[in-house]
Amino acid sequence: MSIYNETGLSLCARGFSRAVFILTFCLAWPLAVAAQSDSARALFADNKAGILQIRIIDLTSGSKSAIGSGFVVSDSGLIATNYHVVQMAAEKPDQYRIEYLSAEGELNHLKLVDVDVINDLALVKADSEMTPELPLAVAEPPIGMPVYALGNPLDLGLTVVPGTYNGVNQTSYHPRVHFTGSLNPGMSGGPTLNQAGEVVGVNVSTAGNQISFLVPVAALQQLITEYRVRGHEVDDIRQRIAQQLLADQDKKFTRLLALDWPTLALGEAVVVNELKPFIKCWGGSNSASTKAQFLSADRTCRSEDNIYLNAKFNSGVIEHQFFWLQADQLNTVQFYAYYERLFSDFAPGNKGTEKDLGDYQCDNQFVRAESDLQSNRGRTTKVVFCARAYKEYPELYDIVFLQGTVDDSQATFVSHFTLAGVSQKNAKAYARKFMGVSKWQ
Amino acid sequence: MAVIVEVLGWGGRSQGHFRVDGPSVTIGRGYQNDVVLDDPYISANHLRLDATENGWQLTDLQSRNGVQVLKNSKTENSSSTVILEDGAEIKVGRRRLRILTDGHPVEPAKELHRLEQDLGRLNRLSIWLPLFLISLALDIGSLYASSFVEWQWKNHIFTILGSQAVVLMVALFWSLLGRFLRHERQFLSQYSLILSVGLIYTLLEWLIGVLSYNLSSSGVAMIMLPLLAMLLATLLLSANFALATNMLPRQRWISALGFVMLVIVVSISARMSEWGEFSPYPDYFADLQVPILQFSTAESTDDFIDSLDAVFAAADRKALD
Numbered sequence: 001m002s003i004y005n006e007t008g009l010s011l012c013a014r015g016f017s018r019a020v021f022i023l024t025f026c027l028a029w030p031l032a033v034a035a036q037s038d039s040a041r042a043l044f045a046d047n048k049a050g051i052l053q054i055r056i057i058d059l060t061s062g063s064k065s066a067i068g069s070g071f072v073v074s075d076s077g078l079i080a081t082n083y084h085v086v087q088m089a090a091e092k093p094d095q096y097r098i099e100y101l102s103a104e105g106e107l108n109h110l111k112l113v114d115v116d117v118i119n120d121l122a123l124v125k126a127d128s129e130m131t132p133e134l135p136l137a138v139a140e141p142p143i144g145m146p147v148y149a150l151g152n153p154l155d156l157g158l159t160v161v162p163g164t165y166n167g168v169n170q171t172s173y174h175p176r177v178h179f180t181g182s183l184n185p186g187m188s189g190g191p192t193l194n195q196a197g198e199v200v201g202v203n204v205s206t207a208g209n210q211i212s213f214l215v216p217v218a219a220l221q222q223l224i225t226e227y228r229v230r231g232h233e234v235d236d237i238r239q240r241i242a243q244q245l246l247a248d249q250d251k252k253f254t255r256l257l258a259l260d261w262p263t264l265a266l267g268e269a270v271v272v273n274e275l276k277p278f279i280k281c282w283g284g285s286n287s288a289s290t291k292a293q294f295l296s297a298d299r300t301c302r303s304e305d306n307i308y309l310n311a312k313f314n315s316g317v318i319e320h321q322f323f324w325l326q327a328d329q330l331n332t333v334q335f336y337a338y339y340e341r342l343f344s345d346f347a348p349g350n351k352g353t354e355k356d357l358g359d360y361q362c363d364n365q366f367v368r369a370e371s372d373l374q375s376n377r378g379r380t381t382k383v384v385f386c387a388r389a390y391k392e393y394p395e396l397y398d399i400v401f402l403q404g405t406v407d408d409s410q411a412t413f414v415s416h417f418t419l420a421g422v423s424q425k426n427a428k429a430y431a432r433k434f435m436g437v438s439k440w441q
Numbered sequence: 442m443a444v445i446v447e448v449l450g451w452g453g454r455s456q457g458h459f460r461v462d463g464p465s466v467t468i469g470r471g472y473q474n475d476v477v478l479d480d481p482y483i484s485a486n487h488l489r490l491d492a493t494e495n496g497w498q499l500t501d502l503q504s505r506n507g508v509q510v511l512k513n514s515k516t517e518n519s520s521s522t523v524i525l526e527d528g529a530e531i532k533v534g535r536r537r538l539r540i541l542t543d544g545h546p547v548e549p550a551k552e553l554h555r556l557e558q559d560l561g562r563l564n565r566l567s568i569w570l571p572l573f574l575i576s577l578a579l580d581i582g583s584l585y586a587s588s589f590v591e592w593q594w595k596n597h598i599f600t601i602l603g604s605q606a607v608v609l610m611v612a613l614f615w616s617l618l619g620r621f622l623r624h625e626r627q628f629l630s631q632y633s634l635i636l637s638v639g640l641i642y643t644l645l646e647w648l649i650g651v652l653s654y655n656l657s658s659s660g661v662a663m664i665m666l667p668l669l670a671m672l673l674a675t676l677l678l679s680a681n682f683a684l685a686t687n688m689l690p691r692q693r694w695i696s697a698l699g700f701v702m703l704v705i706v707v708s709i710s711a712r713m714s715e716w717g718e719f720s721p722y723p724d725y726f727a728d729l730q731v732p733i734l735q736f737s738t739a740e741s742t743d744d745f746i747d748s749l750d751a752v753f754a755a756a757d758r759k760a761l762d
Contacts, residue, residue: 293589330589336731338589344727354719358760362725363752364657366739380739382657386723387752389760397756400723407732424753428746435742 039195043148044160046197047071050132052100053152054081054110054124054189056088059095069151069190069203070100070124073224075133077126080220081189082204083115084308086122090115090237091310098124103158113233114226117241118174118248118316119219120204120308122189123227134191136217137198143167149181149203149212151190161187165200168216172304173252173278174316176213177201183212242393245307245315245421249396252278253426261437266299267324269413269440279303279318294335295326302349307421313356315396315421319349322438323414332409339404339412343382346402350420355391360400362386367403369439379440380407385431390421399427405440413440444490444497445541446476449530453537460543466490468533469502482506482534490525490540497540499523499531506534554690557683563630572636579643580604608635619685627684634684638677645669651730655737659726667705674701 056066068085072078079100089096090112098110110124141147142165149161163181179192183206191199192214201214234240262273266283274281281301286292299322307316323342327335348360364384371378384402399422404414415438419427443462450456461475468476471485478487484504490497499522501508510523512530525531527542563569584597612632620626646666653661678697682688688696740748 291591293591331586332731333586334589336729337587340727340729343729347722352721357719357721358756358762359719360723360725361752361755361759362723363749364726365745365748366657366735366737367742367745368739370741370743380735382729383745384723384725384727385745385749385752386725387749387756388723389753389756391760397753400725402725404729406729406735409732424750427753428749431749432742432746 040148040160040162043193043195043197044150044158047132047134047150047191047193048103048158050130050134051150051158051190052079052102053155053158053186054079054085055099055101056086057097057099059097064099065096067152067155067186068188069186071134071150071189071191071199072130073123073133073136073199073220075129075131077128077130078113078224078227079110079124079126079130080191080202080224081122081124082202082215083117083120083122085189086112086115086124087308087310090122100124100126111233112237114223114230115234115237115240115244116219116223117244117309118307119215119223121202121215121220121223123223125233134193135198136221137194137196137200140168140216141165141194141200145194147179147181147192147194147200149179149183149187149190149192149214151183151187151203153184153186155186159187163192163210163212165194169213169304171277171280174305174307175216175219176204177216179203179212179214180210181212182206182210238392241309242396245393245396246423248307248316249422249426253422253430257426257429257433261433263437264299266297266322267326267411267413267440269322269324269415269438271299271322271415271438272301272320272434274301278305279320281320292328294328294330294338295324297324298322306350309356313352314350315390315398317349317418317420319416319418320434320438321346321414321416323412325412325414327410335410335412339414343402343404343414346384346400346416347418348388348398348400348420349418350398352398357391357398358389360386360388360398362400366406367435369435379405379413382406383435387427393421395423396421397424397427398422399431401431401434403435403438415439443543444492445543445545447539447541448478449537449539455539464492466497467502468538469504478533478536480534480536483536484534487533493524496524496526496529499525504533508533511537551687551689554683556680556690560630560634560680560684561627563633564627565629569629569633569636572633572640576608576636576640577601577605579640583643608632608639611635615681615685622686623684630684631681634677634680638673642669642673650728651734653726654728654730655735657726657737659728662728671701671705674704 050072052070054068054070055064058065066085066088068081070079070081073080086098089098098112099107100110101107108126110126112122113125114123115121145165147163147165149163151159153159161181163179166178166180168175169178179201183203187203190203192201192203194200199217201217202220204213204215206212256275256278259275261275263270264273279301281299283299285297287295301320303318305316306314308314325339362384364382367381367383369378381403386400387397390396399419402416405412417434419430443460444466445458445460446466446468447458448456459476466476467474467486467489468478469485469487470478470480470483474486486502487504488502488508489500491500499508509532510529511532514526514528525540527545529540531538580601584600585592612628612635615631616626616628649662649665653659675697678700679693682693682696
């Protein structure tokens with residue numbers, strides 16, 4: 001009996017503790033939601049006045065032709081936003097004007113004072129003082145922390161989007177914070193705040209399905225400091241962008257060229273592997289195809305860095321591509337017919353138009369490595385090198401490079417890279433290094 | 442004095458003639474006439490020509506459709522009688538006739554050009570057949586060589602038949618023209634000519650391709666190929682004319698060259714709109730040849746990279762345009 005009782009009691013106790021657990025969970029859930037919405041509500045209420053809609057007004061039609069968001073970073077009237085929000089006005093100040101619309105409906109002119117084109121940031125200034133100033137977070141929040149993106153999605157009015165801070169993305173050279181939450185068009189340039197109401201990033205882009213990106217607040221802090229040290233607005237925005245592009249590519253390629261490039265086998269050839277954090281790679285082959293008359297294996301690598309210059313022109317991308325082909329069932333003439341088609345089909349990795357770029361100019365030569373020339377061994381390759389110059393930003397070029405072996409009748413190895421926004425010196429050094437690493441011997 | 446009644450065809454060319462001796466000539470569909478013309482619009486006894494001092498007096502024998510004088514140097518005709526002079530042209534039914542004296546002057550004989558004689562010898566099956574087989578084999582061979590998926594005849598048969606049909610049509614066109622203008626078809630000669638020029642072009646095009654590949658220069662092919670095409674097209678056209686028309690050598694060359702020039706002007710103006718257009722894609726020389734056709738020496742990586750400064754300089758110039 002007692003045993004039974006005891007057992008009965010203990011069962012009861014266990015049942016009770018489970019009930020308590022469930023209850024706590026049930027209570028805690030709405031409580032947590034309440035806490036979250038409380039802090040979102042508080043953040044919204046406290047910072048509403050400091051978050052603005054940025055509008056680009058077409059002077060001819062008098063209406064807004066683009067909108068974004070921005071926020072007050074200094075009570076002297078300094079406002080942060082994205083470069084891509086104000087780009088049209090930066091390029092054609094005679095045709096566009098920048099305005100802000102506050103939550104209270106106040107409308108006023110803004111003046112572009114500085115940009116950081118690499119991190120897609122811009123500083124605009126109002127004539128009058130603006131409050132409240134949103135404080136910038138000093139420390140990076142831990143991963144998993146709830147954060148709140150604010151802005152004006154689709155011109156619907158100021159909106160709060162809760163999400164999660166997922167740290168600085170490790171796969172791009174220019175740091176971007178991975179924010180799990182939905183950023184929508186029009187929220188660009190708005191702040192993402194932690195629960196203390198401090199800015200942890202600037203809304204910049206989305207990859208869809210809750211994957212969004214923020215510019216780390218450190219980049220904004222740096223731009224504000226540069227602006228304060230200078231003490232006045234930038235006179236020539238185009239020249240400022242040119243300097244930033246030149247300096248950025250110099251820094252990036254110095255680091256890249258100093259790196260010991262890891263390699264990987266592709267067929268009998270050696271190719272460049274992933275270069276962290278610069279490029280990521282994928283691969284494929286036709287080995288699954290039963291109809292294939294030849295073997296083709298490829299590896300494609302691409303950087304995630306894209307510098308926005310205007311709606312039809314971007315820069316900063318690096319691409320590597322490698323092909324290993326074997327004739328298999330094809331005869332040499334057929335194999336080379338396919339090879340020629342592949343060889344003629346390479347294109348740049350970034351987009352641009354005649355307004356911003358000159359036409360590609362190309363050269364091609366038969367090339368052998370020095371050591372091979374001396375020993376009279378090794379591979380003969382056909383190398384194509386094309387460059388196009390930037391019209392607005394001197395000393396910068398887009399490069400398309402292509403190298404393919406031409407001395408084996410049963411197999412070939414093709415390697416290709418494109419660079420966007422690189423100096424002549426760096427492009428040549430890159431070609432030299434690439435040809436030294438990626439080869440078939 | 443004999444009367445020559447010449448039956449004219451399209452373009453005023455003679456299709457044949459009747460010679461009638463005697464003071465008068467009757468013309469009609471009936472077999473009792475001196476000149477019998479098989480045309481349903483001509484009456485059985487249509488007209489009569491009587492020799493007079495000034496020419497032939499035309500008498501309409503109450504024909505259904507009458508007689509129309511198309512050309513007659515004698516202008517003064519009384520309303521009732523019509524006098525035809527040497528060289529007059531009349532229309533009877535749907536036939537055009539020229540009335541001539543047997544002393545009517547004819548054009549001096551044209552010199553039979555050596556080229557025409559030589560080309561005429563091409564009109565043999567023993568010449569055409571090998572040429573045809575070679576070009577057919579070349580056609581199929583080049584398709585096979587450029588195919589990198591599994592070869593299936595059904596995928597290529599239309600391409601092969603199509604290109605052969607085009608050559609056949611062109612040969613037929615010239616042959617018909619020859620039949621009309623020179624009364625000789627020379628079909629196999631025309632066919633053989635087109636085939637051999639096609640073969641020569643294919644061979645030279647391939648040679649130029651190998652040359653420009655080894656020189657690493659697309660410019661060589663870009664200049665030489667159109668020049669070659671122009672030259673061969675002019676030669677071919679001139680030979681076609683020689684076989685199919687009565688043109689004198691000078692006329693023939695001028696016509697051939699003129700036609701080729703016209704084609705060039707039209708194709709250039711059609712492409713004019715593309716010139717100087719910006720392209721976001723690089724236009725590089727991507728030609729490749731099989732390894733045994735690569736015989737130029739390679740340069741070192743260092744030399745190649747040093748030579749790239751010229752590319753950057755060219756890109757800078759292009760951006761300033």
